[in-house]
Amino acid sequence: MTTTVESPELIEPEEPGGPDAHGPDAHGPDSHEHGGGHAEHGPTGLLKWLTSTDHKVIGKSYMITSLVTFFISGCMAIVIRLQLANPTSSLVNFQTYNELFTMHGSLMLYLFAGPFAFGGLANYIVPLQVGAPDMAFPRLNALSYWLYLGGASMMTLSFLVAGGAASFGWVAYAPLSNSINSPGTGTDMWLMSLALTGFSAIFTGVNLVATIFYLRAPGMTMFRVPIFSWNMLVTGILILIAFPVLFGAVVLLFCDRHFGTHIFSVQGGGVPVLWQHLFWFFGHPEVYILALPYFGIVTDVIPVFSRKPLFGYRGMVFATLSIAALSTGVWAHHMFTTGVVLLPFFSLLSYLIAIPTGIKFFNWIGTMWGGQISFQTPMLFSVGFLFAFLMGGVTGVLLASPPVDFMTHDTYFVVAHFHQVLIGTTVFAGFAGFYFWYPKMFGRMLNETLGKLHFWLLFIGFWVTFIPQYIVGLKGMPRRVADYLSGNGWTGLNQLSTVGAIIIFTSFLFFLVNLVHSWRKPVPAGDNPWDGHALEWFTSSPPPHHNFTHLPPIRSERPVWDYNHPEHRKDESHGDKRHREHDEEPVGASA
Amino acid sequence: MRVSGTFLLTIGIFFGIIGLFYWFTAYEDAGFVMLIGSALLGILPGGYYLWWSLRMRPLEGDDADADMSDGAGVIDAFPGSSIWPFLLGMGALFATMTFIFGLWLAPIAAALGLSAVIGGVVESRRGGTV
Numbered sequence: 053m054t055t056t057v058e059s060p061e062l063i064e065p066e067e068p069g070g071p072d073a074h075g076p077d078a079h080g081p082d083s084h085e086h087g088g089g090h091a092e093h094g095p096t097g098l099l100k101w102l103t104s105t106d107h108k109v110i111g112k113s114y115m116i117t118s119l120v121t122f123f124i125s126g127c128m129a130i131v132i133r134l135q136l137a138n139p140t141s142s143l144v145n146f147q148t149y150n151e152l153f154t155m156h157g158s159l160m161l162y163l164f165a166g167p168f169a170f171g172g173l174a175n176y177i178v179p180l181q182v183g184a185p186d187m188a189f190p191r192l193n194a195l196s197y198w199l200y201l202g203g204a205s206m207m208t209l210s211f212l213v214a215g216g217a218a219s220f221g222w223v224a225y226a227p228l229s230n231s232i233n234s235p236g237t238g239t240d241m242w243l244m245s246l247a248l249t250g251f252s253a254i255f256t257g258v259n260l261v262a263t264i265f266y267l268r269a270p271g272m273t274m275f276r277v278p279i280f281s282w283n284m285l286v287t288g289i290l291i292l293i294a295f296p297v298l299f300g301a302v303v304l305l306f307c308d309r310h311f312g313t314h315i316f317s318v319q320g321g322g323v324p325v326l327w328q329h330l331f332w333f334f335g336h337p338e339v340y341i342l343a344l345p346y347f348g349i350v351t352d353v354i355p356v357f358s359r360k361p362l363f364g365y366r367g368m369v370f371a372t373l374s375i376a377a378l379s380t381g382v383w384a385h386h387m388f389t390t391g392v393v394l395l396p397f398f399s400l401l402s403y404l405i406a407i408p409t410g411i412k413f414f415n416w417i418g419t420m421w422g423g424q425i426s427f428q429t430p431m432l433f434s435v436g437f438l439f440a441f442l443m444g445g446v447t448g449v450l451l452a453s454p455p456v457d458f459m460t461h462d463t464y465f466v467v468a469h470f471h472q473v474l475i476g477t478t479v480f481a482g483f484a485g486f487y488f489w490y491p492k493m494f495g496r497m498l499n500e501t502l503g504k505l506h507f508w509l510l511f512i513g514f515w516v517t518f519i520p521q522y523i524v525g526l527k528g529m530p531r532r533v534a535d536y537l538s539g540n541g542w543t544g545l546n547q548l549s550t551v552g553a554i555i556i557f558t559s560f561l562f563f564l565v566n567l568v569h570s571w572r573k574p575v576p577a578g579d580n581p582w583d584g585h586a587l588e589w590f591t592s593s594p595p596p597h598h599n600f601t602h603l604p605p606i607r608s609e610r611p612v613w614d615y616n617h618p619e620h621r622k623d624e625s626h627g628d629k630r631h632r633e634h635d636e637e638p639v640g641a642s643a
Numbered sequence: 644m645r646v647s648g649t650f651l652l653t654i655g656i657f658f659g660i661i662g663l664f665y666w667f668t669a670y671e672d673a674g675f676v677m678l679i680g681s682a683l684l685g686i687l688p689g690g691y692y693l694w695w696s697l698r699m700r701p702l703e704g705d706d707a708d709a710d711m712s713d714g715a716g717v718i719d720a721f722p723g724s725s726i727w728p729f730l731l732g733m734g735a736l737f738a739t740m741t742f743i744f745g746l747w748l749a750p751i752a753a754a755l756g757l758s759a760v761i762g763g764v765v766e767s768r769r770g771g772t773v
Binding site: 057058059060061062095100102103104105106182184185186190191192194195197198199201202203206237240241244245247248251265266267268269270271272273274276289292293297306310326329330333377380381383384393394397597598603605 | 644646647650651654657658661664665668669671673674677678681684702703704705706707708709710711712713714715716717718719720721722723724725726727728729731732733735736739740742743744763
């Protein structure tokens with residue numbers, strides 16, 4: 053059913069120090085009023101899921117699907133680590149091992165990390181943050197999810213076909229991925245699932261860009277948009293740059309495999325290294341398509357739990373833009389050892405990325421500095437992200453140096469580096485966002501004790517898993533090997549890494565218990581349990597259909613804080629009255 | 644609009660400069676083409692937006708002093724539910740499976756895809772559920 057949506061009404065704040073100016077539900081209209089006049093009509097149950105074009109339903113569908121792939125892929129990681137725990141292990145055969153590490157990487161990168169952020173959290177949160185009733189193109193949004201679900205199912209089910217799943221690594225280098233070296237239906241399913249999920253991502257990118265450019269509420273200028281939404285805008289543009297190249301490369305490879313072309317084969321006059329150029333022109337922006345949304349989450353979480361405005365808002369925006377721009381010019385730092393790329397160009401641009409990333413770190417720390425920090429679960433995960441990503445980033449700077457890369461390429465040092473980068477972002481920051489916005493999405497709190505147990509086990513397991521991998525990599529252990537000799541001296545470090553992986557796996561059991569606990573014994577969240585800053589905290593939890601009936605005046609990048617704390621309001625049109633807010637009462641769950 | 648246009652144009656100009664620099668240092672075709680493609684991706688829509696932004700009144704979202712009353716009225720028509728995206732997605736899934744498992748799946752893909760396209764267009768024109 054198509055409904056015409058009218059703009060929300062303005063609701064003015066109470067006088068400073070008014071009786072209801074503080075606290076989670078202190079912004080005037082209660083939940084019933086929010087829902088008034090915007091009751092949802094249409095199908096219910098399964099038909100609602102199949103037909104909904106509501107960004108919140110689609111966002112939750114994305115999150116559930118991507119978390120399922122995350123757990124499947126995590127189980128694969130455990131099998132991989134158990135196989136490597138002992139030399140000459142025979143837990144799985146070599147072919148199965150190759151399929152496992154290929155699908156572990158593919159599921160994590162293509163089906164979890166990106167879709168969880170730009171399909172799940174962004175879909176749910178961005179329209180709320182900019183004060184929009186929905187995404188700009190709701191039906192295109194729904195199509196994105198169905199393409200993603202189709203692609204995800206196809207890739208995951210490729211284990212079941214004759215010949216098994218794809219087994220050439222998530223990067224599918226030619227000529228290993230051609231029809232002679234990788235025959236079988238599993239490879240074709242892998243390629244086609246990339247085509248489907250690629251289009252899904254492109255459509256989501258279009259939606260994000262259009263929503264943030266054109267559906268912002270009155271007064272929500274670009275430099276008042278919360279940083280999470282800013283980062284999703286930049287991510288959307290990166291998606292539009294990177295994913296069409298991946299789709300083109302996949303089509304060309306499929307043509308090589310089935311239609312007799314020789315684009316990537318030397319025998320027919322083709323160039324195998326062209327695949328690497330095409331793949332990494334997608335692949336390196338993809339790293340930042342995965343990272344920027346999570347930077348945005350942390351940037352929104354840290355000020356709320358430090359009870360301070362974000363330090364250096366504009367610096368954050370320009371750092372995001374710089375990272376995105378540079379990320380598209382560094383693709384061949386993955387190809388240093390091919391010997392056919394311009395080393396100084398790619399090395400220099402790779403080094404330059406450290407500058408805007410350093411600015412972000414400085415601003416995150418600057419935001420916490422002098423703040424009244426409360427280490428609730430989302431904040432713990434955010435601080436964990438800072439440590440994890442710092443280590444991954446520093447080793448990334450090392451790898452931007454061609455001589456170091458020549459020594460460590462295709463060793464476990466690289467495996468440790470990118471796992472620290474990606475787990476730092478997608479898992480630590482991702483779950484910071486999940487714990488942060490779960491009350492908004494479901495109207496109930498997650499348990500703090502279980503959340504903290506989840507964090508600490510994950511944090512300990514993370515270092516125990518990956519620090520040994522750096523060392524074993526420097527000792528010469530190559531990646532993508534299913535066994536090694538006991539005389540290599542790699543056994544102890546591998547066993548330590550396996551113990552760490554099991555600790556990480558255990559931490560997620562606490563997460564699952566937490567979810568079940570919150571559904572069996574719900575603790576109502578209230579509209580604004582964290583005393584949040586952005587517009588998503590102004591509506592009810594969960595928000596009504598089309599999100600808002602009232603909105604506060606938008607005069608800064610944190611309108612809900614201004615509304616709830618008029619005594620500290622920063623009104624840009626009447627000069628900057630920025631105050632330190634360290635004397636506020638801590639706000640917990642309204643329940 | 645003006646900020647959006649400037650933002651996209653800046654991206655385009657950046658990639659244009661990087662692309663030209665890359666060509667005259669690396670002389671490598673694939674990367675050059677992709678960088679210039681990225682430049683056009685910024686310049687074409689960015690130029691279009693900027694051209695329009697000079698000819699229309701600013702959006703309420705771009706006005707720092709705008710209140711909700713400035714944007715009063717209908718925002719747009721939003722579909723609350725629609726089955727056609729699901730059918731189109733399944734049509735696309737069957738279309739890709741046609742390439743893997745054979746042409747016998749093509750009629751299913753075509754039926755799903757065509758019905759979804761027709762249904763979606765009719766739904767848009769009628770402004771309601773079809």
